[in-house]
Amino acid sequence: FDPQRFQRHAGKHFIFAAQYKDVWLRSIRNFILDGANARFPELDGGYLAVKEPGGSVGAGLIMEALPESGMVLLIRDPRDVVASWLDATRKGGWQTRRRGEGGRRTESLAETNPNAFVRRHANAYLQHVGSARRAYEAHGGRKVVVRYEDLRADTLGTMKRMYGELGVSVDEARLAMAVEKHSWENIPEEEKGQGKFYRKATPQAWREDLTRRQVKTVERITAPLLEEFYPTGPAEQQG
Incomplete structure (x- = not known):
């Protein structure tokens, strides 16, 4: 808003x-x-800590109302984000099951028109992350950008950097224990996989999950954010 x-x-x-x-x-x-x-x-x-991915369109108001707060701008490749939502809302996906449990209609655009679904969610990503990005720029207090891919590659190191840039003291031993406890490797195998909340945790899995047309759609719509946070060029330039 x-x-x-x-x-x-x-x-x-x-x-x-x-x-x-x-x-x-x-x-x-x-x-x-x-x-x-x-x-x-x-x-x-x-x-x-307030984790508000769905409400990021209001990030500007929240940070302006709480200027003494620190802000973490958590970014993930929009192609992987869209691929994840596509999987979650297909038949049997965790989002589809959740809607079914609430007695709501389970038919999903991800099934009936996946290309339209990709376009809609790419636009939603641009709106939500774009709003959070503007809030980050406007915020004059402590702040840090964290990429999901960096968290996966070096969780402990990235968390230490985040705490450091926010000026928050942390017990490194406790932090290491928390990272280990919540690591992908420690999630039970039966809770992982297609259609589940814990799906792949693999950066660039969109190369397997999206069609070439869908990749181009996401790249075109989210180009301003891709160019800033993932400046390697479109998929066809990456081989």
Whole structure:
């Protein structure tokens, strides 16, 4: 949600009008902090990490309301992201099963028109990650960019770098134990694989999962982010 999109068409009485920004931004801040304090009273001045992939379109408002907070911009190759969602929402996929359990219709665009599905989710990636990217640029406090691929290649080293750039002290022994506990290798094999929440954890698996047309669609739509975070050129230039 971006209030500026509506301010052009709204008068001075619009609830998110620019002249009342200090009011509604303070409300956002209180909403987040009051909710956090109610849910995690034991923190007592500690750190609270908010993982919000689905709400990243609001990252700008959240970071502006909490300027003293640190921000982690977690990026993953959009081709792998789209391939993962394509698998999750096909027949038998974990997202499809979840919808079925709730009594909702299980027919998926991933099955009926996979190319349209790829186009839709590439646009969603551009919107969500683009919003998070803009929030990251605007944030004047502590911040760090972390790529999923770097986490997979060197989880402990990447986590140490993240904590360091955020200025957060960490017990390295405890961090190493946490990395080991949650590693891909320690997930039971029966919980991994096609259609499951834990699928591949393999960077560039999109080369096997997407058709050439689908790859080109994702690359065209997400080009601004691909060029910044994965500047190796389109798939056909990579061999």
